[in-house]
Amino acid sequence: MPRTLHLLPLLLLFLLQRSCLFVQSAIGVNWGTLASHRISPPVVVDLLRQNKIQKVKLFDSNLEFIRALMGSGIEVMVGIPNEVLGSLASSVSVSDAFVAQNISRFMVKGGADIRYIAVGNEPFLTSYQGQFQQYVLPAMANIQQSLTKANLAGYVKLVVPCNADAYQSPSLPSQGAFRADLTQLMTQLLTFLNTNGSPFLVNIYPFLSLYQSSDFPQDYAFFEGSTHPVVDGPNVYYNAFDGNYDTLVAALNKLGFGQMPIAIGEVGWPTEGAPSANLSAARAFNQGLISHVLSNKGTPLRPGVPPVDVYLFSLLDEEQKSVLPGNFERHWGIFSFDGQAKYPLNLGLGNRVLKNAKDVNYMPARWCVANPFKDLDGAVNHINLACDIADCTTLYYGGSCNAIGEKGNISYAFNSYYQLQKQDAKSCDFDGLGMITYLDPSISDCRFLVGVDDVVNAGFRVHSGNFIFWVLGLFWVFVCICNCGSL
Ligand SMILES: *[C@@H]1O[C@H](CO)[C@@H](O)[C@H](O)[C@H]1NC(C)=O
Numbered sequence: 001m002p003r004t005l006h007l008l009p010l011l012l013l014f015l016l017q018r019s020c021l022f023v024q025s026a027i028g029v030n031w032g033t034l035a036s037h038r039i040s041p042p043v044v045v046d047l048l049r050q051n052k053i054q055k056v057k058l059f060d061s062n063l064e065f066i067r068a069l070m071g072s073g074i075e076v077m078v079g080i081p082n083e084v085l086g087s088l089a090s091s092v093s094v095s096d097a098f099v100a101q102n103i104s105r106f107m108v109k110g111g112a113d114i115r116y117i118a119v120g121n122e123p124f125l126t127s128y129q130g131q132f133q134q135y136v137l138p139a140m141a142n143i144q145q146s147l148t149k150a151n152l153a154g155y156v157k158l159v160v161p162c163n164a165d166a167y168q169s170p171s172l173p174s175q176g177a178f179r180a181d182l183t184q185l186m187t188q189l190l191t192f193l194n195t196n197g198s199p200f201l202v203n204i205y206p207f208l209s210l211y212q213s214s215d216f217p218q219d220y221a222f223f224e225g226s227t228h229p230v231v232d233g234p235n236v237y238y239n240a241f242d243g244n245y246d247t248l249v250a251a252l253n254k255l256g257f258g259q260m261p262i263a264i265g266e267v268g269w270p271t272e273g274a275p276s277a278n279l280s281a282a283r284a285f286n287q288g289l290i291s292h293v294l295s296n297k298g299t300p301l302r303p304g305v306p307p308v309d310v311y312l313f314s315l316l317d318e319e320q321k322s323v324l325p326g327n328f329e330r331h332w333g334i335f336s337f338d339g340q341a342k343y344p345l346n347l348g349l350g351n352r353v354l355k356n357a358k359d360v361n362y363m364p365a366r367w368c369v370a371n372p373f374k375d376l377d378g379a380v381n382h383i384n385l386a387c388d389i390a391d392c393t394t395l396y397y398g399g400s401c402n403a404i405g406e407k408g409n410i411s412y413a414f415n416s417y418y419q420l421q422k423q424d425a426k427s428c429d430f431d432g433l434g435m436i437t438y439l440d441p442s443i444s445d446c447r448f449l450v451g452v453d454d455v456v457n458a459g460f461r462v463h464s465g466n467f468i469f470w471v472l473g474l475f476w477v478f479v480c481i482c483n484c485g486s487l
């Protein structure tokens, strides 16, 4: 048989695979910065690579992060905080400067692969009472102009992360519509996204639905089927994610954008800080979600068309986040603050479980605890002060350190504060009630942390070592040239 005939099925297979790749969702992660103990950006990027994560979403254009991502091949979504939208909306020269300083300088060979700019973060949130929404479209128009000038339009796409409170339904997903006060704005936004080939980016949190409503059926938040399915005409919903997603699809339909691709900007489950926030629930939700989207089943209103991208919230715990929504807010990571996997999770990217961060630069193994020989009656004020600044959320109901007793509580608070102060001996004083120990005071699941330092780490040292070598080499060449010249 002629060789060409053999090639045909191969070619078909190739094309088929290509089209499958196109339909298949990509799993990415959110990488936030609201933490005082931060592993260094190169260690985080190595963590992403070890776990074969190809997409990362940032909340600003943190230059250190972007630099660490250079040459990694990882696709990046940078963010623009809501507070900056006003100035970007005010003039093209501001957006020109933004694109020049924070985007185009990285778009070089061996640079960072910035694919998206998230304009604002949930700028239409009801609780903002409209203070940001007027700036969104003018800012997008300016940035788009700046991208065009920089020859990046079409490659770098603008998106707007929306909270699911931008749309609602009186009852069933098929009744979904954007909030009445947003109809005009949404029509303009969708027109813009559609023109530029951008997806609609939405954050969906079944955990919050469960947390906020006592009659929300627990199994409906997960992906294992539900004893309380939602029957919507011919369509039956067995999980909150699909129900929410199709409410958005219906809302898009109503405005004439029924085909607009949807990406999930944030979705996840916290591991502590509320009764339904625990390791097994977080694992069940995230694994269920990943399997669900990678099955390419889609939803009743979009059968066979899963979201284009799904960014898990979050990569790492962030213990400086506000606890206003609840103590769980600091515990969304699939990894703890120091890049250690909290539970087995198959991201569907090639590894069967998560791999831990390597070369984490921990501070010395020492802790601050309550001195057992002191009367601890006066400790309450110290605890309050310590926990105002440092994180003590694990001590509360639903936390991993909730049952360690009164003395344990005091020690935990002392240590949190001491680590936050980078183990400064003075920060373990507490009027003589504190004491430094070299024995790990962790009790079963309750981990007493040792802080990490993001400034120096093994990887960086090697790097600067190379650099010195390089400089010395250059110096030698220079000396040689001078000597040669004087001959
Ligand atoms: C670039 O990004 C940084 C960090 O997000 C920000 O502080 C800075 O204002 C940005 N530069 C411009 C010109 O917008």
Ligand SMILES: *[C@@H]1O[C@H](CO)[C@@H](O)[C@H](O)[C@H]1NC(C)=O
Pocket (backbone or CB within 6 Å): 218, 275, 276, 277, 278, 280, 281
């Ligand atoms: C974890 O959370 C799930 C979901 O809310 C709940 O059903 C389960 O009882 C919790 N497990 C523990 C050990 O608290």
Ligand SMILES: *[C@@H]1O[C@H](CO)[C@@H](O)[C@H](O)[C@H]1NC(C)=O
Pocket (backbone or CB within 6 Å): 395, 396, 397, 402, 404, 405, 406, 407, 409
């Ligand atoms: C420890 O602190 C937590 C949070 O304030 C509290 O719920 C718990 O009852 C305390 N334990 C003891 C024994 O005081």
